[in-house]
Amino acid sequence: xxxxxxxxxxxxxxxxxxxxxxxxxxxxxxxxxxxxxxxxxxxxxxxxxxxxxxxxxxxxxxxxxxxxxxxxxxxxxxxxxxxxxxxxxxxxxxxxxxxxxxxxxxxxxxxxxxxxxxxxxxxxxxxxxxxxxxxxxxxxxxxxxxxxxxxxxxxxxxxxxxxxxxxxxxxxxxxxxxxxxxxxxxxxxxxxxxxxxxxxxxxxxxxxxxxxxxxxxxxxxxxxxxxxxxxxxxxxxxxxxxxxxxxxxxxxxxxxxx
Amino acid sequence: xxxxxxxxxxxxxxxxxxxxxxxxxxxxxxxxxxxxxxxxxxxxxxxxxxxxxxxxxxxxxxxxxxxxxxxxxxxxxxxxxxxxxxxxxxxxxxxxxxxxxxxxxxxxxxxxxxxxxxxxxxxxxxxxxxxxxxxxxxxxxxxxxxxxxxxxxxxxxxxxxxxxxxxxxxxxxxxxxxxxxxxxxxxxxxxxxxxxxxxxxxxxxxxxxxxxxxxxxxxxxxxxxxxxxxxxxxxxxxxxxxxxxxxxxxxxxxxxx
Numbered sequence: 001x002x003x004x005x006x007x008x009x010x011x012x013x014x015x016x017x018x019x020x021x022x023x024x025x026x027x028x029x030x031x032x033x034x035x036x037x038x039x040x041x042x043x044x045x046x047x048x049x050x051x052x053x054x055x056x057x058x059x060x061x062x063x064x065x066x067x068x069x070x071x072x073x074x075x076x077x078x079x080x081x082x083x084x085x086x087x088x089x090x091x092x093x094x095x096x097x098x099x100x101x102x103x104x105x106x107x108x109x110x111x112x113x114x115x116x117x118x119x120x121x122x123x124x125x126x127x128x129x130x131x132x133x134x135x136x137x138x139x140x141x142x143x144x145x146x147x148x149x150x151x152x153x154x155x156x157x158x159x160x161x162x163x164x165x166x167x168x169x170x171x172x173x174x175x176x177x178x179x180x181x182x183x184x185x186x187x188x189x190x191x192x193x194x195x196x197x198x199x200x201x202x203x204x205x206x207x208x209x210x211x212x213x214x215x216x217x218x219x220x221x222x223x224x225x226x227x228x229x230x231x232x233x234x235x236x237x238x239x240x241x242x243x244x245x246x247x248x249x250x251x252x253x254x255x256x257x258x
Numbered sequence: 259x260x261x262x263x264x265x266x267x268x269x270x271x272x273x274x275x276x277x278x279x280x281x282x283x284x285x286x287x288x289x290x291x292x293x294x295x296x297x298x299x300x301x302x303x304x305x306x307x308x309x310x311x312x313x314x315x316x317x318x319x320x321x322x323x324x325x326x327x328x329x330x331x332x333x334x335x336x337x338x339x340x341x342x343x344x345x346x347x348x349x350x351x352x353x354x355x356x357x358x359x360x361x362x363x364x365x366x367x368x369x370x371x372x373x374x375x376x377x378x379x380x381x382x383x384x385x386x387x388x389x390x391x392x393x394x395x396x397x398x399x400x401x402x403x404x405x406x407x408x409x410x411x412x413x414x415x416x417x418x419x420x421x422x423x424x425x426x427x428x429x430x431x432x433x434x435x436x437x438x439x440x441x442x443x444x445x446x447x448x449x450x451x452x453x454x455x456x457x458x459x460x461x462x463x464x465x466x467x468x469x470x471x472x473x474x475x476x477x478x479x480x481x482x483x484x485x486x487x488x489x490x491x492x493x494x495x496x497x498x499x500x501x502x503x504x505x506x507x508x509x510x511x512x513x514x515x
Binding site for chain 1: 453
């Protein structure tokens, strides 16, 4: 078995790069999805559009939309249509915005995917949304939240004209693509490279703790706190885990203007 | 097993069954489970990791939120008894971690650094799926005995039944939703620990214990209380106040034989 590669060591924090050979096929699955996103040759199209297009093929669904909350973290904030692969996907986002109900909204509230293999079963759950979606010819909906703890940015909403469940592998793809979409949204609102994706898959619990600390110290939102920690790590060329560990141990306090 | 031990076991089973009510909080339940494992099985520490459906393992509960124990559980996303246990669906035992460096190159140094010398992991199995693993950790050089591990397996089975019970799940869709909710709630708890730690100048273990004590004494769900803390709407002073009758729960110690 190959030894892991030690890439950074500081105090008691050791960051070790994952060995690509290890783990179940799922780890390769994530890498494959990232490679597909990076290598489709259409760099002009925004990352979110490419994520939606990849979701259509990986989940074998008819269409996909990404909805973003206007005020991240506040579910009541006005939703803005970010991307949709077709007119029906756009219509589903519009329905959820207008009615204030639906699978995407629910996924952001619960922080978990909302999987509805047969929309006919959802009449009691979302009466108005279900009626409207069925009129548009939708048979199944699957929503995955763009979420990290209390930081909810929106949802990746997939639909299929025919009913039927997703396979475990397709669910896994949906979760990974939603994670990548979360990163793409954060990258889009900072100066980071648009393809700066994949860091959440390795995220350490201390990053979440540090985010809470910075939020409280600076009286900012949790999302803003995470972005400041990321920006600091970027500017100082340090691994995110190392910066987080220093914040948790009180060896580092971010300045308000950092 | 003596009478006293049997009585304790019976009480734990009743307590776990009692938590399986409508307003069930999976993380709270797993947190109770690992606490009771430490007391009943006479191990130093216990934790639960869950499969995240994306190919990884995530810590869901730990008998103490000391950074070192959390790290011992977190590192098992890379290698260690829990990862092997989830992959194989079989229990994994090691009575001498120092001899396992080649088997678990990432886990062993972290575990030894934290003072653990023996470990076992039992699967949380739901029909054909292994959804996670219960990890028992020992500082002592004592042999990991079968009886203790079997009892651990029994408690893990109770926990797994609990997960099913919540929503009569013979349904992979609901199971995925429930596990993902729990994993996201765990992130919320970490964010909330950070907020409380910054507010009160306390460490993460204190912050978690304050959160859990407050939730229990005010009959709130742990996950919901953590959310209000992380969203900045909770009364942090009230949560951090030491309860009038008692002190914050300290890290469980090994009970003398």
